[in-house]
Amino acid sequence: MKARVTVTLKSGILDPQGKAIEGALKSLGVDGVASVRQGKVFDIELAATDKAKAEAALKAAADKLLANTVIENYRVELL
Amino acid sequence: MKSAVLVFPGINRERDMARALKLASGNETAMVWHAETSLPKGTDLVVVPGGFSYGDYLRCGAIAARAPVMDAVRDFAARGGLVLGVCNGFQILCESGLLPGVLMRNAGLKFICRDVHMRVERSDTPFTRGYNAGQVIRVPVAHGEGNYEADEETLKRLEGDGRVLYRYCSPEGVVDEASNLNGAAHSIAGIVNERGNVLGMMPHPENHVEEIMGCTDGRGLFAGLVQQFERAA
Numbered sequence: 001m002k003a004r005v006t007v008t009l010k011s012g013i014l015d016p017q018g019k020a021i022e023g024a025l026k027s028l029g030v031d032g033v034a035s036v037r038q039g040k041v042f043d044i045e046l047a048a049t050d051k052a053k054a055e056a057a058l059k060a061a062a063d064k065l066l067a068n069t070v071i072e073n074y075r076v077e078l079l
Numbered sequence: 080m081k082s083a084v085l086v087f088p089g090i091n092r093e094r095d096m097a098r099a100l101k102l103a104s105g106n107e108t109a110m111v112w113h114a115e116t117s118l119p120k121g122t123d124l125v126v127v128p129g130g131f132s133y134g135d136y137l138r139c140g141a142i143a144a145r146a147p148v149m150d151a152v153r154d155f156a157a158r159g160g161l162v163l164g165v166c167n168g169f170q171i172l173c174e175s176g177l178l179p180g181v182l183m184r185n186a187g188l189k190f191i192c193r194d195v196h197m198r199v200e201r202s203d204t205p206f207t208r209g210y211n212a213g214q215v216i217r218v219p220v221a222h223g224e225g226n227y228e229a230d231e232e233t234l235k236r237l238e239g240d241g242r243v244l245y246r247y248c249s250p251e252g253v254v255d256e257a258s259n260l261n262g263a264a265h266s267i268a269g270i271v272n273e274r275g276n277v278l279g280m281m282p283h284p285e286n287h288v289e290e291i292m293g294c295t296d297g298r299g300l301f302a303g304l305v306q307q308f309e310r311a312a
Contacts, residue, residue: 013228014262016184065145068138068174070181071228 001046001054002079007067008039042066054078080104080308082124085152087113087143090130090167092283099285100126103301113146118155123308125152129166129221129283139182139224140170149175161205161304162277166222169269169279178272178279179237180229182222186262190223194294195260195282197268198248200241204271206278207244209303215252216296218282220260225281227263227270234264245269245280 009015015037022036044061048054058076067074082100084093097108108126109119118125132143143149149171156162156177164172172178185191194217199210210216229237237243245268249258259266261281269280284297 014183014186016186016188020188065137065141068141068181070179070230071183 001048001051003044003046003054003058004077004079005042005044005058005062005066006039006075006077007042007062007072008074009037010071010073013071039072040066051078080123080305081106081109081119081121082126083109083111083118083122084126084128085111085113085148085168086128087130087132087146087171089132089134090128090143092129092166092285095283096126096128096165096285099288099297099301100124102288103298104305111148113143113148115148115151117151118148122155122160124161124163124304125155127152127162127164127168127171128285129168132167132171135167135224138170138174140167140172140174143167143171144174144176153177156272156274156277159274159276161307163206163304164277164279165283165285166220166225166281169281170224172277172279177277178270179233180227180264180270182224182281183226183228184224185222185226185260190221191225191260192221193219195220195268196248196250196252196258197245197282198252198254199299200244200246204244204275205304205307206269206271206300207303208306209299209301213252214299215248215250216284216299217250217287217294218284218297219286220282222261222281225261225263227261227267227281229264237267237270238265240273242271242273242275243267243269244271244278245282
């Protein structure tokens with residue numbers, strides 16, 4: 001089973017990397033960019049075939065390691 | 080004082096730290112590999128040194144914080160043992176949950192490698208006993224992610240409980256925006272946990288302990304720790 005965990009910064013957390021990318025996009029002349037926030041995507045292959053078990057494993061992975069929940073949110077998707 | 084320095088793949092300041100500890104205490108320091116599940120018997124102080132554990136992959140300190148040895152460090156800290164984390168060590172302690180908050184990318188986005196000034200906020204802790212409250216010391220920093228951030232509630236608690244032990248300042252000891260090199264909340268350079276036995280700091284006191292280094296301002300921290308155990312003995 002394939003899955004994707006997306007980790008994003010919580011709103012209100014300063015994201016200097018996103019700001020730098022936003023500036024670069026503007027200087028490249030890409031129109032209409034209001035703001036950029038950078039995050040991370042993890043594509044994970046699971047041995048499990050049970051959906052509920054897979055989701056539980058992904059949640060555990062995100063809580064224990066993939067995301068720092070002090071500053072980040074995460075979203076789990078089974079593909 | 081019996082100290083143990085943790086060693087993770089990608090750490091590079093462990094020898095500097097061991098040298099500074101030996102200079103202050105006269106004892107050899109145990110080097111403890113990350114895969115160990117216990118600390119050497121009779122350890123008084125655990126140090127998490129600086130460097131780039133696991134190449135800073137995922138988030139600085141994130142992978143090291145989940146190493147087997149960190150469970151032993153958590154138990155040690157829960158029993159009141161003293162833990163010092165410097166630079167990547169501070170990041171590892173935050174990631175492991177031993178300290179609140181997080182070290183974000185420097186506000187100016189650049190890696191900063193130079194001397195900074197820090198004000199010692201109080202002298203009545205094991206980690207600041209070797210200094211006077213209000214004293215300004217000069218120590219080097221070398222980090223890309225040293226911008227300490229925590230939610231308002233946590234910052235309020237840190238300030239209210241006097242848990243900010245070191246703060247970036249001007250050479251004259253003034254805490255202002257210009258001296259806050261990485262954009263840290265409240266110019267925080269070093270904090271302790273609620274119990275006061277775990278310190279994390281970004282600057283490297285271990286690199287200012289010998290005349291040949293051009294400055295010995297870092298000595299006070301190590302001398303204070305040694306004193307702490309002499310008092311206890």
